[in-house]
Amino acid sequence: MEQRLKAIIIGSGVAGLATAVFLAKNGYQIEIFEKNSAAGGRCGKIEREGHRFDLGATILLMPSIYRNVFSAMGLDLDMELEPVTLNPLYKLYFGDGSSFNYSRSEEKMKSQLEGIEPGSWKAYNKYVNEGYGFFNMAMNQLLNKNFYHLFQFINFKSLVMLFKLKVWIKHTDYVKRFFHDERLQKAFTFQNIYVGQNPYKQPAFFSMLPGAEIFEGALYPKGGMNKIVERFLKLAEHLDVKIHFDQEVEKIIVKGKNVSGILLKSGTEKYADIVIANADLPYVYKNLLPKSKKIKILNRKEYSCSAICFHWAVDKVYPQLEQHTIFLNEPYKEGMEMIFNQKSLSENPSFYVHSPVRNDKSSAPENNDSISVIVPVGHIDDKKDQDWEQLKKRARKAVVARLIEAGLDDIEEHIKFEMCITPENFENYCNITHGSVFGSLSHTIFQMGYFRPHNRHAKYKNLYFAGGSTQPGNGVPLVLLSAKLTSERIIKENS
């Protein structure tokens, strides 16, 4: 009888679980070791007194990628998650107090756009069409493929692609070709923050984010984003994947040009034919592997921003909020500089609010809501003087003041309990380098495609990576793709 190959996965984030499912379906014997007592990592959940909060991811964007990965697993996204289609996708509040419902309804979008800037409806159509074109091109040539050698990337076709993707124009300059009104310029570029980067610094092709939002929409799985984790867990267990919680991996055991297993913090060694690290890649190089030159290289890379999150159980439902509400506050550009250059937070930062009860009654007791506020902030940087207690207070003060201004005047009186999660908490909970939760590695053009750390170790040929800091990138859709690509590579190289 043919012997089944054994693989160990370090971490049970979305990418770790999805890799487990793919490999188990292909006959691999899988064991997962997770440092925390629950699965999901940055796609986890917090439950308390009838309130449920998504720990990290809250919005299901680019559903085509989910459908593709789910169907490769033999799952039907719509049947498994019963997602709600959001319309509007979200509400934007600008610094001048005006608001904009970011909607897929042509009629609503047209009347709002033309009300702000005559002629902008036509420009908007051109902008999102081009953006979705960038998305499809990036998917085909940059994101949805395994890079086995350099010449797959350095060739004439890639140069043409980079040209077409307008990599030399900044997103915030590019958008000016379409809209004169500064509010619209912000409304169609702020999405860079989804991947933890500064819209003023990144290239035009990130208009693929608003493009994909409008063409594919945004979904919300009933029960929150953690439903994805629950579904994968169930499938993994059905496929006989063994998951060990509260088992932190201390080292990956290396033997010449291979790895032979892992050493747990408890002192136990576990052996396998293949090891897959779902834990953050730079953390793995620095902490789980022998010292190497790669650490210096990784230290020099760009990391995404981080976030301060507040989770509030409130005994009221506020009509001023949609399920997703974004406050773009002034001075906006300086706010970005504070995050990305000073690694800090401005006095009046922009932020995002999640209030799921409108579409999901199970997220809070009746007439209550489970509000999460995410305030993007600089990542942890030893060279900067960062006082997280102080920054947390600054963030909370600014958020409450802005919410009051938007009409939530009694918000403070209605908070039954609150929890706050800082970059340091994220760093400790998930071992995310610098607490850079939207990466950790940023998605600059030189950290994407072939240039992003590869999903197999260059020296240890049976050590693979799946997750946000390897190819193709971070965010639930991309880490799902990462799991699929890494599994395909493992199967190709080990059959």
Ligand SMILES: Cc1cc2nc3c(=O)[nH]c(=O)nc-3n(C[C@H](O)[C@H](O)[C@H](O)COP(=O)(O)OP(=O)(O)OC[C@H]3O[C@@H](n4cnc5c(N)ncnc54)[C@H](O)[C@@H]3O)c2cc1C
């Ligand atoms: C505040 C916030 C908001 C977000 N919003 C969205 C959103 O709306 N939509 C979206 O698509 N994405 C969003 N994201 C990003 C998304 O959550 C992540 O891209 C995704 O969950 C990352 O999954 P992963 O499997 O790569 O890594 P992780 O979730 O980081 O999983 C890695 C796992 O490895 C474990 N681990 C680490 N070290 C060890 C060790 N030594 N031993 C054992 N286990 C270990 C960790 O505990 C963790 O469980 C958000 C993230 C945050 C933080």
